[in-house]
Amino acid sequence: MTKEELIIKLQVIVKPYIQDEEAFKNLTEETDFINDLKINSANLVDVVLDVEDEFNIEIDNDSMEKMLSVKAAIEIIEKKLSA
Amino acid sequence: MIGNDVVDLQLAKTQSNWQRKGFLEKQFTLEEQQAILNSKNPFLQVWLFWSMKEAAYKCYVQEHQKRFFAPKKFKCKILSNTEGIVQINSFIYNIKIILSDFYVHSLAVKNKNKKMVSALFFINKKSLQTKITNQYLLSYFSDEVRLHKNEVGVPFLYHQQKRLPFSISTSHHGDYGGFAFTLENEL
Numbered sequence: 001m002t003k004e005e006l007i008i009k010l011q012v013i014v015k016p017y018i019q020d021e022e023a024f025k026n027l028t029e030e031t032d033f034i035n036d037l038k039i040n041s042a043n044l045v046d047v048v049l050d051v052e053d054e055f056n057i058e059i060d061n062d063s064m065e066k067m068l069s070v071k072a073a074i075e076i077i078e079k080k081l082s083a
Numbered sequence: 084m085i086g087n088d089v090v091d092l093q094l095a096k097t098q099s100n101w102q103r104k105g106f107l108e109k110q111f112t113l114e115e116q117q118a119i120l121n122s123k124n125p126f127l128q129v130w131l132f133w134s135m136k137e138a139a140y141k142c143y144v145q146e147h148q149k150r151f152f153a154p155k156k157f158k159c160k161i162l163s164n165t166e167g168i169v170q171i172n173s174f175i176y177n178i179k180i181i182l183s184d185f186y187v188h189s190l191a192v193k194n195k196n197k198k199m200v201s202a203l204f205f206i207n208k209k210s211l212q213t214k215i216t217n218q219y220l221l222s223y224f225s226d227e228v229r230l231h232k233n234e235v236g237v238p239f240l241y242h243q244q245k246r247l248p249f250s251i252s253t254s255h256h257g258d259y260g261g262f263a264f265t266l267e268n269e270l
Contacts, residue, residue, distance in 0.1 A: 034236070035236060040098065040256070041137060041152075042090075042095070042098070042099050042133060042137075043098065043099060044152050045105075045106060045109050045110055045154070046099065046103070046106075048109060049103065049104075049105045049106065049109070052105070061109075061153065061155060064109065064152055064153065065151045065152055065153040066151065066152075067152055068150060068151070068152060
């Protein structure tokens with residue numbers, strides 16, 4: 001899976017939780033889930049669980065700790081997929 | 084250091100599904116999960132713990148200037164209807180709990196003898212929650228005082244470019260907003 005494909009899949013996952021449409025439309029690797037997309041911190045766990053389901057991977061606590069941005073999420077998904 | 088967190092219980096009902104597979108396991112310690120499942124009102128217990136963790140997290144970030152997502156590391160203990168503690172590693176935060184049928188408001192401080200001001204209020208303008216919450220807090224200070232967040236999201240007050248020596252915290256969720264600030268020099 002290319003990085004672009006990963007970003008598209010992530011976009012679908014985060015869409016139900018975002019509260020800033022503008023930031024969502026302009027989503028890039030640098031986009032922050034909380035600061036930019038204004039995802040409620042209580043919904044971050046939903047993003048993590050949805051990523052696990054979509055990619056059929058398990059995100060351990062240490063990885064989850066870093067999952068605050070598109071870039072971090074992609075790094076974690078790529079690492080788990082290649083493991 | 085101070086942190087506060089507001090949960091609008093009505094919104095929490097529709098925004099999150101605490102019964103979703105993995106939801107409790109990822110965010111709550113085994114003891115907390117037990118307390119939730121044994122509670123007469125598991126939904127309320129989930130959001131009480133969550134709010135305590137979030138308030139303590141805000142204190143912790145003020146102190147350590149680093150963001151992360153590890154709710155399970157914040158271990159909650161409820162002492163009474165109005166008090167609790169949250170521990171992360173060797174750090175302990177005292178939590179004041181304000182519970183109603185409509186919201187949970189948690190206030191976290193390191194030293195519970197420190198003087199502070201806090202408030203919880205109803206916000207009826209959906210799109211202006213951040214602005215209104217900040218305005219409530221700023222109304223306690225002179226007109227020239229502004230609020231800015233630093234790169235890790237910690238808010239500070241500034242008066243003519245100079246940072247004021249108080250710890251502050253703001254929070255909003257759904258129809259409710261809240262804030263807290265210390266009255267003594269901290270920074």
